[in-house]
Amino acid sequence: MDAAIELRDVTLQRRTQEEFHYDLKRTFFDLLRGRMRRGRKRTVLDGISLRLERGEKVALIGPNGSGKSTLLKVIANVLVPTRGAVRIKGTVAPLIELGVGFEPELSLVDNIVYYGVLLGHDEALVKANVDGILEFAELAEVRDEPTKTLSSGMTARLGFAIATQFRPDILLLDEILAVGDERFRRKCAARIERFWDAHSTIVLVSHDMAYIAATCDRVIWVDHGAVHFDGPSADGVARYLATIPSGNGFARGEELIAVAQRNPRGEIVVRGTSPTDQGRKVFLIRDGLRHWVTTQAWYDKCGYGWDDIVHVDDTAILEVPEGEILA
């Protein structure tokens, strides 16, 4: 198979910003006194080797600050590694921090053209697609308004629409699913779904384990700048969730954290965040292989209700007898 992305022993060291004093005057006097200090470097990525085949859907997971987003930027060629080799085959669409870089004074149309060209597309092609982009972002009526009049949600919508207008060979997503309101999110998800079907290689950074398990083939768990685990997504997600302490240890604001494990009695136990929010997704892994993304509707369908979920502190546990078919 064709490798779309290949990283060989990639190490990245970055200067810690706070150590560096952006100051000519002080540097000059330090130099005079003979105590010029060099900025200290921190190893952000430590000998990462990866090979992603064409069409693979891969999620990068790991705690905050572990190097996931940095790794994504190395793949996007935004950051050049200190050592090692990066080989990318095909066009890359980086969906990182959407909406950054718009010029607030200029019209939407001007920003679309500018942004599209920056993203690597030909000016004429972008111009021909302006209407399509505006239509998807649902901002056609304000096309000639200055971009500063948009709300932050609208700006993110515009960023998403530009970045996904052209089908890339490789799509990089950094927490992409937080664009706009619920309805627009679904629209975005549907568009990304199309890339999923279209043999694009997708690399996703996310904390949404349910989404990852449902959509990705493979999980790469990054910890302290190194690959901690690399394998099938269900397996990776289960292992990752198992390391997160139940109860108050759950990270707040994350869409879902839940894991199914077999208890000593042979029953499958689903552990997750408290499903007190209506419709919150709960995630189930059976036999560590199969998985479902579930909502209230799922519980209703398979005969369980919220009431069957036992709450232990902040953890929700649903006990399911072994062999029960839950789909």
Added chain:
Amino acid sequence: MATALNDSFVTGNTRRNLQLVRISAFRALKVRYRGTALGILWSFTNPVLMTAVYTAIFGATFSKFYDGSVVRYVISAFVGLVVVTFFMNATSEALTSVVANGSLLNKIALPPAIFPLAAVGANVFQQGVTSFPIVFVISLVVTHDPVRAILVPVVLAGVVLLVTGASLALAALFVFFRDLPHLWQIVGFILWFSSPLFYPIELVSPQIRPWYNLNPVGQAITALREVTIARGPIHYRPIVVLLFTGIVWVVLGAWFFRAKRRDFMDLL
């Protein structure tokens, strides 16, 4: 050591890079002149107003150095001011350009040099539709010498080379030293006053002339005056000196920018 292949994906495509520079330059122009009635003509007001001020204050006194002609003083001052304002505007704008686009560079793989080059490009365009053609016309009208007029673009190209070299170096330095604009402002004043702008070069004492002549902006002004108001046979020396200095600056600026480019991303 790291990844030559990946690098060339970004830097190798000249056509795309030119498109990036062009579109960034016009974006800057659009932002600057959005909602101004006079639009691009504003860039022209600075040299014109300064010429008027200089002439009002010094015209009568200094005209004796210009064959007793106030008109020649006016032209001389204007030609000099075109060079100095272009030089300072373009370099000051380029200076902040890489840092100002830091957030973009952090999300899209782009050659960072496009930003200072776009700043220079925007200023070249701006002067290219205002003062540069006027300098050309002045040359034709004043000298009646087509050779001199043809040399006007050559001299201006030399100025653009100077500006480009300085811009690349300054934009790279500003990533590391955020107090650079203050220093550059001071340097600007020094260049301004050590150029024969509003006073005749004859006033500068011969002892410091060798030092004085090192000022590249002064060299550029001298060269441009040679092709706009000078008389008699053309002195090619100042033009050659300017072109040579310009090429040296571009090479040094580009080399410095390239050498430091790798370190940018840690500080943006």
